[in-house]
Every structure is written in structure tokens, then in C-alpha cells.
Amino acid sequence: MSPSSQFNRRSFLAGSLAVVPAATLLTSPSLGFANHFAANEKINIGMIGVGKMAYGSHLPHLIKMPEVKVVAVCDVDKTRREAAQKRVNDTYGNTDCDLYNDYQEILAREDIDAVVIATPDHWHSLVVIHAAQAGKDIYCEKPLTNNLMEAKLVMDIVKKTGVIFQTGSQQRASDNFRHACELVRNGHIGDIKQVTVGVGGPSKSDNLPDEEMEPGLDWERWLGPAPMRKYSSILSPRGVHNHFPAW
Numbered sequence: 340m341s342p343s344s345q346f347n348r349r350s351f352l353a354g355s356l357a358v359v360p361a362a363t364l365l366t367s368p369s370l371g372f373a374n375h376f377a378a379n380e381k382i383n384i385g386m387i388g389v390g391k392m393a394y395g396s397h398l399p400h401l402i403k404m405p406e407v408k409v410v411a412v413c414d415v416d417k418t419r420r421e422a423a424q425k426r427v428n429d430t431y432g433n434t435d436c437d438l439y440n441d442y443q444e445i446l447a448r449e450d451i452d453a454v455v456i457a458t459p460d461h462w463h464s465l466v467v468i469h470a471a472q473a474g475k476d477i478y479c480e481k482p483l484t485n486n487l488m489e490a491k492l493v494m495d496i497v498k499k500t501g502v503i504f505q506t507g508s509q510q511r512a513s514d515n516f517r518h519a520c521e522l523v524r525n526g527h528i529g530d531i532k533q534v535t536v537g538v539g540g541p542s543k544s545d546n547l548p549d550e551e552m553e554p555g556l557d558w559e560r561w562l563g564p565a566p567m568r569k570y571s572s573i574l575s576p577r578g579v580h581n582h583f584p585a586w
């Protein structure tokens with residue numbers, strides 16, 4: 340299917356603001372994978388944002404899972420979405436995986452059960468809200484939202500639609516971290532005297548250089564709800580991760 344070609348930032352923002360607070364909530368068809376799917380049925384997945392995390396980490400796992408079929412990939416960067424499509428098709432040995440520039444086209448597909456959202460942070464909450472409204476089950480990368488207001492909207496819509504939702508905080512979900520928590524909570528290491536937390540440095544104001552646009556990147560759509568600024572390759576780096584093909 341062809342990616343939608345036109346994206347008007349002004350109409351997008353107006354639409355988003357209108358849609359989110361006044362959302363008409365759909366009742367999710369998903370009552371849980373275990374209840375919803377017959378044993379021989381696959382869970383059809385659409386990937387939204389196939390950069391370092393999705394291409395290098397989620398996708399290789401998902402395409403090996405027998406109960407899952409990745410049926411579509413979406414990225415505002417043509418190079419990335421084509422690389423992801425190739426990876427899916429090469430693994431499945433067919434040409435079935437569809438490509439999209441606009442994630443709404445993934446959400447509009449009735450055959451897609453769940454989405455993996457691994458866009459940059461500033462898109463997360465809006466895509467989650469739209470995906471929940473479309474009745475899709477969701478895995479979304481961390482950090483889930485930019486602020487508490489967005490977090491409340493996300494929590495409300497997930498609750499109201501009943502979709503299955505997980506945020507990708509590996510440090511909470513992965514086995515080794517859960518095991519460590521269990522050891523602590525069950526007193527295996529005795530009384531905790533001190534907890535040291537590392538959260539990184541404070542954010543900096545935008546001092547990135549303006550650069551020539553990369554071919555094939557829909558920058559307006561990459562920015563989406565973020566403040567308008569010129570392209571900078573530091574915000575959307577290609578080829579910096581060894582999981583990627585040479586771009």
C-alpha cells in the first residue's frame with residue numbers, strides 16, 4: 340500500500356487537539372490475547388517507528404515468534420521502513436509485509452491486532468491514544484509520556500477501551516530485574532540501608548545544528564507534536580547502531 344503523501348502540520352495539530360480530549364472511545368474487541376485468539380491464530384502486529392530499538396531489538400524477536408505475524412511496518416523515514424520490511428519479508432520468505440509513512444493507516448487496518456510503538460519520545464502518548472481508540476493492543480517504548488497530563492490521558496483511554504497495554508521499561512519488566520526485586524522484597528539481602536539512584540543529567544536547551552535534510556525523511560511528520568525546528572541529524576541519526584544495515 341502506498342504511504343499517504345501529504346501531511347499538513349497545521350491540520351494535524353488541530354486534529355490532535357480536537358481528538359484527544361473529546362475522544363469518542365471505542366470498546367476494544369481485545370479481552371486479552373489468551374481469550375481473544377484461537378490456538379492456531381496468529382497475532383497480527385504493526386510496527387510504528389522502526390529505528391534502533393524496533394529494528395535492532397523488537398523486530399528480530401517478534402519475527403521469530405510462532406504466535407506472531409508482523410504484517411506491516413511504519414516509519415516516517417523511507418530508508419528505515421524499507422529496511423524493516425526487508426527484514427520481515429526475508430525472514431518469512433514472502434513479500435507480504437506492508438509499508439506505511441502514516442501510522443493512522445496501520446491503525447485503520449482491521450486485521451492488525453496489536454502495535455509496537457517505538458517512535459521518538461515526543462510521539463508516544465499521541466500514538467498510544469490513537470491506537471487505543473482504534474482498539475489495538477499496545478506495546479510502547481519508554482518514556483511513555485512527556486508530562487503528567489499526557490500520562491492521565493493515556494491511563495484513562497487504556498482503562499476505558501480495555502486494550503492490553505505495556506510500556507517498555509525493561510528495567511521493570513525483564514526477568515533479571517524482577518528477580519532482583521523479589522530477592523529484596525523477600526528479605527534475601529537483609530535490611531536495605533541505602534538506595535543509590537542514577538537518572539542521568541538534566542535536559543539541555545536545544546543547541547543542535549540545522550542541517551540539510553536526509554533524503555526520504557518526512558521531517559514534518561517526524562516532528563509531529565514537537566515544536567517546529569529545522570532538521571538535525573542528531574535527532575534522527577542513521578547508521579549509528581551495529582544492528583542496522585549500512586545506510
Ligand SMILES: NC(=O)c1ccc[n+]([C@@H]2O[C@H](COP(=O)([O-])OP(=O)(O)OC[C@H]3O[C@@H](n4cnc5c(N)ncnc54)[C@H](O)[C@@H]3O)[C@@H](O)[C@H]2O)c1
Pocket residue numbers: 387388389390391392393413414415416419440442457458459460462480481482560561562563574575576
Ligand atoms: N535505543 C535504545 O537503546 C532504547 C532503549 C530503551 C528505550 N528506547 C526508546 O525507544 C524509542 C525509540 O528509540 P530509538 O533509539 O529506536 O530511536 P530512533 O530515532 O532510532 O527510532 C525512532 C524511529 O521512529 C521514527 N518515527 C518518528 N516519528 C514517527 C512517526 N510519527 N511515525 C512512525 N515512525 C516515526 C523515526 O524515523 C525513527 O526511525 C525512544 O522513545 C527511546 O527512548 C530506546
